[in-house]
Amino acid sequence: MYLVTIGLNHRTAPVGFREKLSFTEDSLPKHLDKLTANGIVRGCVILSTCNRTEIYAAVLDVDKGLTKIREYLTKCCRCDRSELNNYLYTYTLFDVIPHLFRVVSGLDSMILGETQILGQVKKAYQVACEYGATNRVLNTLFQQAIAVGKRVRTETMINRNAVSISYAAVELARQIFEGLDGRTVLVLGAGKMSELTAKHLVANGVESVIVSNRSAVKAEALAKQFGGRAVRFDALHDHMTAVDIIITATAATHYILEKQDLEKVMQMRSGKKIFIIDIAVPRDVNPAVAEIPGVNLFDIDELQHVVDKNLDERKKEANKAEKIIKEEIDEFWKWLSMQFVTPTIASLKNRGEEIRQKEMQKAYNRLGNITEREKKIISSMTNSIVNQLLHDPVMELKKYALTKQGHLYTEILQNLFNLDVPKEKQFAAQSQEHNHAVGDE
Template sequence: MLIAVIGVNHRTAPLEVREKLAFTEWGMKDSLKKLMSFPGIDGCAIVSTCNRTEIYIAPMVLDTGMSSVWSFLSEKSGLDISEIKNFTFCHTLYDSIRHLFRVVSGLDSMILGETQILGQVKKAYELALEAKTTNVVLNTLFQQAITTGKRVRTETGIDQNPVSIPYAAVELAKQGLGALDGRSVLVVGAGEMSELTAVNLVANGVSSVIVSNRSFDRAVQLAEKFNGTAVKFDQLFQYMNRADIVISSTAAQHYVIKTTDMLKVMEQREGKPIMMIDIAVPRDIDPEVRKIANVTLYDVDNLQNVVDANLEVRRKAAVLAEGIIEEELDEFMRWLSTRFVVPTITALKKMGEEIKNRELVRAYNRLGELTDREKKIIGSLANSIVNQLLHNPVIKLKQYALTPEGHLYTEITQNIFNLEVEGQKPQAKSLPEKKKAAGGLDLNSSWDKGIAAMVADSRCRE
């Protein structure tokens, strides 16, 4: 059983292409079952988020499985296969496993180390389980991937330092005010950045949200999301007296909060400190405001400094994460290789034993009356010949089992000796079929040459 992934993400394709290749959660089970009806798909799972769609398959024949995925995506999107290939990436075998481990660890995300992808991959796996489209290989792969994602976050802390403007605003608020439990925030402007910042503040304990916007209806809509209060723009400074934190992000081309306004506010507050975070460009708050006593003002540059510093911390954590991923990858490959090699060795020895016993019977019949000692000598000779013939293949298979190409050597062995391995599908019998089952290997050439051709991912680049 092989492993491959074909996908599209924010680096390989524009939004209009990603939209056509995206899958909805409610329709995911039907999509998975549809893919399973295509030739060569023995197991599949689909990870689909706003930034990526990735189809993982575990086919017996790599070329057939991958061709089926291209056809499936073409049928789903209405795009030509050649066009889809221009925007997608493809990984097979070792690289496909590493890719999933990096994805679930947040190393392949737009925001390095983000945590949401871990839950998204877990959900994708659960949907595939419910649709009954996984198999032993994919089950183990996704289970270990999820474990790897959790381990990376626990051991490296890669997700502990915020690297977005809204998260940075919350971090600065915490630094200036300490715990945010019971605090109140006034949100000036009702755009996306304002909403994201408010969401993160509430998630960190802020209990009261006041929203002021030039469009009062929009202020009402945003306030309702937080069970907050909407106020008209001309009442802004009256309600500023109640706020511990002010977040401002409007589209105005001039200061909407001036120094004179804040002097009056601070007189009414009687010296009670206030933190102001200006995330607008151009700025909403006059920078001179920071000179007023008990006023702390941060702007986008201050926030970006926090983001840059935290991103550097995440980059260092990512280096540690790569090491963890390699450890987990090696462990999975040992499991996968063992899954292939042990039944194959058993089948190989069984074949040798059957041939030996059959030929001994023939020999005994031809030789006529033999003493027990003579039968024992002949039997020992037959045992010795079989064991010596199979010794090197068995030793080599065990050695190759611990390499990324181990399962390929195993499949070639199954084909060469025409083995029927318990728990695995019968291998192709004719030479052309053998070559196809081995992923297009030329069995007349050396194994290493064939393996190199196999792992070159040529089919991904056609």
Template sequence: MERGIVLVGLNHRSAPVEVRERVAFANGRLEPSLHRLMAVEGVAEGAILSTCNRVEVVACGPDPAAVGAALPGFLAREHGVPEPALAGHLYTHTDREAVRHLFRVAASLDSMVVGEPQILGQLKEQYAAAAAAGASGQILHRCFHRSFSVAKRIRRETAVAEKAVSIGSAAVELSRGIFDRLADKSALLLGAGTMGEVTARQLLAHGVGSVMVANRTFDRAIDVARVLGATPVPWEHLARYLPLADLVIAAASGEGFLLPRAAVEEAMRERRHRPMFLIDLAVPRVLDPAVNQLGSVYLYDIDDLEGVVAQNRGARAREAAKAETIVDAEVDTFWRWFASLDVVPTIVALRERVEAIRRHEVERSLGALGALDPRQREALERLTQAIVNKVLHAPLTALRRHRTDPAEAFYVEAARRLFRLGTGATGEVSEERSARSARAPDGPPGELDDPDDEDT
């Protein structure tokens, strides 16, 4: 196969948050990075997925091994990180395994919280960025859109989403492990985006006494607070409201720490050191890890949610197993399509090659036989065409079977090698070669045996 799919990345299992945050891509700023990705030698198509739990680059090219070797360097250069610092945390998947991984990511089977719904929306948004930047082509378009369908099918046919909790609800579960009851507690939510709103809903659903919503855009904080029955808080007045919060959940993004140690220390003095529980859901982190050194302050980041997630794994495992079966079937379906991209041009090239030889030999025989009447010429044409069809029947049958049986993939490469079929970098038959074969050359170079191969 002349083309391949490669996925290189790291996630919450392969790398701690300290590493993930160093290579995270900012939302809305993917276009320049996508253009640089397309400039990597050998990359024909590309996309970038960056969430709080993973950073992955998907690419297609004629030499998947070379592309896979180049992508770690791309990630390192994009973020000014020494490549050796990433080496122990990166994983690489190629071809079928790359497709399988992408399908599992879309279906939330590879998430920290299996079944959480946010990942599909993030995947759609970031694929749209790749398409808008002109980085996606035929293969990634098909692959990503198929992953969206796989995710929907799994939600429809299994209860994996029902058994799961979102990142936000996992944060709530962790807070309930700190406080005996939530009814008399007040929560401050930093960030009113999708993750923040989901978390606020979970807090209220679990009986938190009151919720304050702070966002850089105050109108957005007002809108979310109105829907949830919460209290909007002006971003510039955080210092005033922070001492009122028993729980602080940060789901915002930004450069630097939103709450440095000094701000939390001052709030704790006003609280007379009543416990404060903070969860940092952001990557990069926006709460200063140093606040954990303060008395009665408990700070957890997104990696700490794994403990909450583990409590639900048993119930989700059975549904996840059903989902994995669906993924396997869908990968087979996609791979049949992908493999067929090489089958059709190979069949065309083989037919044209043999037809050129047949026509050349017929013309040479007519010259030796002398004048033949039309009926005799037609008989000669039918005879040679029948021979060609008989000779090609077995190889063409094997090639067509390859379109429905991934185990037969080697037949395409075998046909190309045995019949010396020229192909372009994308697996398409060279137009020049096809045209040359179709013109019935005057001399014998169309023969299957290479006259330069003396040992054959």
């Protein structure tokens, strides 16, 4: 039983192509059924997010398994095989493990250390498990991967410190006000960046949203998203006295907020501080505004500086995460290696015992009427011969099992001794036992 992964992500494929291979949660059982239909793929988990689609599979033959998955993906995206191959990446055997561990830890994400991927991996595994599409190898792999993702986020700070402009604005606002619950935000402009920043602020406790834009229709549409209200652009100064945060991202070619404007506002606020996020280019707010007591002004370059600093911190934490992943990889590889060799060792010993019993019976027949004591001596001697003969091959196989070539040595030994190792029955039974256990939980 071998592990393989085929997929594409934000680094290998544009969004237009990723959309072609995006699977909804409701459709996963159908795809799992088709992928495992002919027995080439013995177990399967499909991970599909906005930034990646990956097929994790346990197969009896690597080449046949990869061919089956590629053919299926080609049908799904309705494109030429050669075009699809331009965007796909493939991991096999040992390389599958570190890849999944890095994915679930947020090290392979568009935003380093993001936390959403852990829940997405858990959900993908849960769907596959409930549908009965997994087996013992995949179950153990994904259970350990999820544990790795949790450990990385517990033992490092990789998911701390904002690494996007909008999140950086939220973090700064939280620091300035020591919390965002009950705060009011005024959004100037109705573009994507101001919308995204307002969305994050509301998600973090901001209570009221006021939107002002030169287009009243756009202002009302954006305000409606947050259950807020729109105000006239020429009257925005009147509303600045009651807000805590201002997000400005208009398309104006000149300053729309001057120092004298904010001085009047701050006089009416009786010194109550205000946080202004100017993410417009050209800037909407005159930099001199920052000189006014109580005004905290950040433009996009300052926010980017915060993001870069935070990203450096995350990269440092990522190094710690890589060490954790290496430890976990070693543990899983030891377990997986034993799954390759244990059935082979058992089959080799069974073959030795079959030969011993057969030859011992021949000896008994030739010797005629011998005592039970003599039979025991013969049995003990032949048992010792077989054990000593098989000792070195078994020990060497166990040693090689801990290397990347372990599966090759296993196959060689099977071929040399003409061993019949019941892989399919064994893993099918193990998978069925596990799925019943999961259902009981």
